[in-house]
Amino acid sequence: MDYPSAASVSVRLTAGGSRLGPFTSNGQILLPNGAPTVIAVAALDAGGAHASGSLKSVAGGFLGRLTLANGTLGEHEALEQDFAKFFGKRAATIFTTGYQANLGMIGALCGPGDVVMLDAESHASICDATRLSGAEVVWVQHNSPANLAKKLGRLPKLQRNRLVVVEGLYSIRGDVAPLREIVEVCRQYGAYILVDEAHSFGIYGERGLGWSEEQGVLDQVDFLVGTFSKTLGGVGGF
Numbered sequence: 001m002d003y004p005s006a007a008s009v010s011v012r013l014t015a016g017g018s019r020l021g022p023f024t025s026n027g028q029i030l031l032p033n034g035a036p037t038v039i040a041v042a043a044l045d046a047g048g049a050h051a052s053g054s055l056k057s058v059a060g061g062f063l064g065r066l067t068l069a070n071g072t073l074g075e076h077e078a079l080e081q082d083f084a085k086f087f088g089k090r091a092a093t094i095f096t097t098g099y100q101a102n103l104g105m106i107g108a109l110c111g112p113g114d115v116v117m118l119d120a121e122s123h124a125s126i127c128d129a130t131r132l133s134g135a136e137v138v139w140v141q142h143n144s145p146a147n148l149a150k151k152l153g154r155l156p157k158l159q160r161n162r163l164v165v166v167e168g169l170y171s172i173r174g175d176v177a178p179l180r181e182i183v184e185v186c187r188q189y190g191a192y193i194l195v196d197e198a199h200s201f202g203i204y205g206e207r208g209l210g211w212s213e214e215q216g217v218l219d220q221v222d223f224l225v226g227t228f229s230k231t232l233g234g235v236g237g238f
């Protein structure tokens with residue numbers, strides 16, 4: 001699908017024949033308009049030929065728009081369908097920021113009585129989301145599938161939903177998760193897994209989809225979260 005360009009979106013803001021400025025956007029340093037957008041597209045191109053055509057449309061059309069302020073358009077729903085298709089998942093939801101994507105996802109999936117297993121180096125959005133969900137938090141040593149297995153093994157069997165949350169590429173240390181081993185442990189102990197690809201989306205994988213794709217476990221990861229504020233240089237999350 002062809003999305004409207006940033007320019008055509010602003011052309012819609014007219015009243016009484018006068019064109020209005022789009023003050024509901026939060027495009028910083030003019031990234032949505034013009035040349036710098038090409039940087040985001042180039043970064044995605046480096047991720048692989050297959051998806052770059054579609055992701056170019058995303059970069060060209062949606063940098064700088066805020067659903068919360070401007071409303072949900074048919075194009076947003078089309079973007080969600082495209083995202084679900086890119087990742088081979090049943091559905092996708094676009095959020096106003098990556099922070100809200102974690103809040104929305106973890107909050108929707110978990111509540112009191114559930115357990116969320118968090119890596120010790122988790123981003124603030126993941127920690128806040130888990131606290132707000134009311135689920136029990138179990139901390140796991142950073143990037144340690146063995147420690148994860150030990151802690152999952154201590155939980156009462158199948159009495160509560162368990163969600164393991166990891167990042168593909170960690171924001172503070174810059175290291176990557178041993179995802180194949182972590183997915184294996186999750187399967188072994190009947191836990192769901194959510195991977196935050198905020199820093200790895202557009203960087204890793206044949207189609208630039210992130211660390212799960214690079215590790216060949218995209219189809220075994222239950223939930224994915226990402227942001228448009230890193231590689232895409234915009235605002236929004238999924």
Ligand SMILES: Cc1ncc(COP(=O)(O)O)c(C=O)c1O
Nearest residue numbers: 097098099123125171198227229
């Ligand atoms: C791992 C991780 N998840 C989520 C986010 C939130 O993304 P956003 O900037 O779109 O709110 C960030 C932002 O720094 C992040 O590093």
